[in-house]
Amino acid sequence: MTFDATLAGIAKQAWDVMEEIGHLTGTKQAGITRPCYGEGEQLAAERVTAFARDLGLALQPDRYGNLHVIVPGSDPQARAIMTGSHLDSVPGGGNYDGLAGVMAGLAVAAAALRSGGHRRGIHAVAMRGEESPWFGTAYVGSRLMLGHSTLAEISGLRRIDSGRTLQDHLDDLGLADAPEMPISRDTVAGFLELHIEQGPLLTAAALPVGIATDIRGNIRYPEARCLGEYGHSAALPRAFRHDAVLAVAELALAFERFWEETEQRDPSCVFTMGKFGTDPATHAMTKVPGEVRFSFNVGSIREDVIAEADALLARLLDSIAQRRGVRFEMGPRFGSMPSHLDAALVAAVEGAAGALGIGCTHLATVGHDAAMFHQAGIPASVILVRNANGSHNPAESMTEADFVRGARVLGGAALRAAA
Numbered sequence: 418m419t420f421d422a423t424l425a426g427i428a429k430q431a432w433d434v435m436e437e438i439g440h441l442t443g444t445k446q447a448g449i450t451r452p453c454y455g456e457g458e459q460l461a462a463e464r465v466t467a468f469a470r471d472l473g474l475a476l477q478p479d480r481y482g483n484l485h486v487i488v489p490g491s492d493p494q495a496r497a498i499m500t501g502s503h504l505d506s507v508p509g510g511g512n513y514d515g516l517a518g519v520m521a522g523l524a525v526a527a528a529a530l531r532s533g534g535h536r537r538g539i540h541a542v543a544m545r546g547e548e549s550p551w552f553g554t555a556y557v558g559s560r561l562m563l564g565h566s567t568l569a570e571i572s573g574l575r576r577i578d579s580g581r582t583l584q585d586h587l588d589d590l591g592l593a594d595a596p597e598m599p600i601s602r603d604t605v606a607g608f609l610e611l612h613i614e615q616g617p618l619l620t621a622a623a624l625p626v627g628i629a630t631d632i633r634g635n636i637r638y639p640e641a642r643c644l645g646e647y648g649h650s651a652a653l654p655r656a657f658r659h660d661a662v663l664a665v666a667e668l669a670l671a672f673e674r675f676w677e678e679t680e681q682r683d684p685s686c687v688f689t690m691g692k693f694g695t696d697p698a699t700h701a702m703t704k705v706p707g708e709v710r711f712s713f714n715v716g717s718i719r720e721d722v723i724a725e726a727d728a729l730l731a732r733l734l735d736s737i738a739q740r741r742g743v744r745f746e747m748g749p750r751f752g753s754m755p756s757h758l759d760a761a762l763v764a765a766v767e768g769a770a771g772a773l774g775i776g777c778t779h780l781a782t783v784g785h786d787a788a789m790f791h792q793a794g795i796p797a798s799v800i801l802v803r804n805a806n807g808s809h810n811p812a813e814s815m816t817e818a819d820f821v822r823g824a825r826v827l828g829g830a831a832l833r834a835a836a
């Protein structure tokens with residue numbers, strides 16, 4: 418049997434296990450919840466480990482709970498081709514975000530184990546904590562594995578829902594004596610990640626698979642505040658007000674204008690204030706709002722647009738604060754620069770899709786673990802699989818047929834890169 422036929426068969430089994438993990442970690446109505454270093458993520462890790470064992474692959478945890486297996490190639494000196502994605506989900510998210518790439522990566526490794534013939538080793542990985550709602554920062558597992566942060570630097574971060582530190586949650590896993598398994602460009606020649614598309618573009622184009630050419634960078638403030646002054650809604654004339662809602666609304670609308678002006682030259686630009694709220698303990702219909710908590714998140718694949726957004730933000734915070742007599746406390750800043758994915762790997766994916774007769778197109782994408790590999794100097798590429806209902810919500814959708822197509826493209830590209 419050919420590698421592709423073997424892979425297609427294993428991918429169907431992987432789909433069934435993925436559906437099972439979905440039932441274990443969520444419901445159709447409430448969505449999937451697999452917290453970073455929490456119960457759902459651990460359930461997924463255990464089920465994935467058992468499935469891999471059935472396929473003849475012994476997954477090894479590293480010290481940070483990421484799971485690894487390497488199927489050696491014919492040249493033990495050659496650097497490996499790595500593939501995989503993340504086990505966690507956002508609260509109330511979809512089943513395929515992350516997990517599809519883990520399962521497809523394992524299927525590729527298992528098919529390589531049965532078929533042989535690859536020069537480079539195939540290294541499959543299941544990573545922890547890619548989603549940012551848990552610790553306020555994304556890519557926890559891949560960040561540690563790739564050495565972008567040391568454990569000492571981030572061990573004190575608190576998980577937003579549990580209030581416990583990253584170190585506390587890691588201690589639950591009991592992996593202090595597990596090997597570190599650092600990943601670098603000295604051991605890995607390329608990283609391929611299959612991921613569900615998180616927008617509507619593939620469905621609109623009636624194509625099952627996309628190739629990401631760039632990953633958006635962003636500027637993010639997850640916990641910003643604007644402080645004005647509470648006052649009587651009827652007694653206080655406009656000139657005396659320090660209205661925090663209007664101040665943050667002005668910031669939001671100014672950024673929407675920036676976005677409209679930028680869209681033409683940069684369709685990848687996005688802007689979101691996903692959190693925006695007055696304090697229920699002190700707000701009232703009859704009070705001028707004295708405080709707003711909000712998040713700020715602007716992204717683009719272009720460095721110049723990120724820099725423009727940054728400068729605009731600084732100007733606006735200053736001018737709005739002065740004019741309205743409010744104060745902005747932006748809190749911790751996160752973000753990353755855009756990543757331009759590797760042209761040779763993009764060509765390998767394109768070649769694989771073409772050879773399999775699977776239609777695909779180029780897209781920009783959002784942050785994935787692949788960005789961490791790219792930033793470590795490891796050539797990276799992302800294969801996107803069609804999703805009719807967007808991501809980070811319970812309605813996220815993928816068909817088995819599209820998953821198998823995506824896995825076959827991933828396998829074909831991995832073989833080309835490993836030749």
Ligand SMILES: [Zn+2]
Binds near residue numbers: 514515612
């Ligand atoms: Zn993801």
